[in-house]
Amino acid sequence: MSSAGTFRVCETGGPPLREALAEAVALPSVLTTMLRSLIEAWPDEVYTRPLVTTRFLGQRTTYVCDPQLIRSLIVDQAGALERETFMLRALAPALGSGILTADGPHWRGQRRTAAPMFRPDRVRDFIPAMAAAAHATRLRWLGRTPADARAETERDLLPEMMRTTFDVIVATMVSGDSRLEVEPFGRAIDAYLGQTAWKIALSMLRAPAWTPHPGAGAGARAAHYLRSEVARTVARRRDRGEPGADLLGLLLQARDPETGERLSDEGLIDNLLTFVAAGHETTALALTWTLRVLADHPAVERRVLDEIARLGADPAADPEAVERLAFTRQVVLEVMRLYPPAPLIVRRTAAEVRLGDRVIPAGESVHVPVYALHRHLSLWDRPEVFDPDRFAPAPTASRDRYAYLPFGAGPRVCIGMGLALTECLVILATLLPAFRFVPVRAEMPEAQFRVTLRPKGGMTMKVVPRHVR
DSSP: OOTTGGGSOOTTSSOHHHHHHHHHHHHHHHHHHHHHOGGGGSOGGGGTOSEEEEEETTEEEEEEOOHHHHHIIIIITGGGEEEOHHHHHHHHHHHTTSTTTOOHHHHHHHHHHHGGGGSHHHHHHTHHHHHHHHHHHHHHHHOSSHHHHHOOEEEEHHHHHHHHHHHHHHHHHSTTOTTSOHHHHHHHHHHHHHTHHHHHHHHHTTOOTTOOOTTHHHHHHHHHHHHHHHHHHHHHHHHHTOOOSSHHHHHHHOOOTTTOOOOOHHHHHHHHHHHHHHHHHHHHHHHHHHHHHHHTOHHHHHHHHHHHHTTOSOTTTOGGGGGGOHHHHHHHHHHHHHSOSSOOEEEEESSOEEETTEEEOTTOEEEEOHHHHTTOTTTSSSTTSOOGGGGSHHHHHHSOGGGOOTTOOGGGSOTTHHHHHHHHHHHHHHHTTTEEEEESSSSOOOEEEESEEEETTOOEEEEEESOOO
């Protein structure tokens, strides 16, 4: 049974009145569980079975955990799916109707327009800026004096990595605009995400959108701040009279290859904010979890350090060098198996969907619980064990493509996947040779669903310089 107790109501059991009474009794416990972390409300069977259907308050949700059925759902029948109501309610006030939240022709047009900006050659051009941001973090951590460089310092790595990846965002997306400030922007993102659990839970419980909840006011102010700052950033770029060669510049010049249309000002704000907020958040989380996991696996960390030492080049001077970090890449991929920054793919059926011998009617929820998929007992040997060699070439080639989905799959696969992975490698190659990371607490922080997968209570570690230069 799931930790939510009677949250999972058997579809074929009991008269409707008895089921209704059971749901009513369970409601306070369910709400508490969803607010703590939605993952805890999933039925235990998502870790062992290919398909699991639950029903609560008259709503059915089918969890799809079989790779072939996942492919059928999000690739072959993608046209029968739409965005899930509760996720739109959580994200749209801040992100508008950008590439992450839009559906149908509006989404397809934005996707076609933005896709060329994330080609591998474009990503490679951004590597020096990524390395510069990582070097800035390295210098800040080393301090101003030799004594600073010898001292160990306790730091919460999540905001530290947020700051680093935000510096990358500023350099690659809005270069030369120093008025987009990392700390207030980061605080606004935290404030907004902090109240999304309430929005999701209340939406799932069919409460109206205007229902008051803790953090609602702070979340609304945060959304207003984020959108206003990005709007001012776009306006400043237009006032410059030249688009520039960064991602904002490319967005300003981009046209839909089919229609020839440019993004509207609202579309520019929606998508730039999506790339800034989602891009730096998920990459920072991947780095935070990676540094913590490596601290528990010194032999793996040594292999990573040896590989970085063999590069013989700084990524800032030789962007091609990043491609030689094959084992480091395996480490990041394995960490994202255990701690996927985006732990859930949510969809609603706009038309009937067939999954094997199961028919899902229109209007129902179909979810891919990525966190559970990555720990599914039928798909992974010893799924709780950290083993980067799972992602060596041979095991990867033999694994079903849809058993591993840290970036989603199908038409809506994450557009920034290559950028995020490259950024992780560049930052790790810069920081790991300079510092050891020592956990303050022996136990791994609990993974908590907050749209993304965050370490509950942060990730405080001792940052210890390896040597003084």
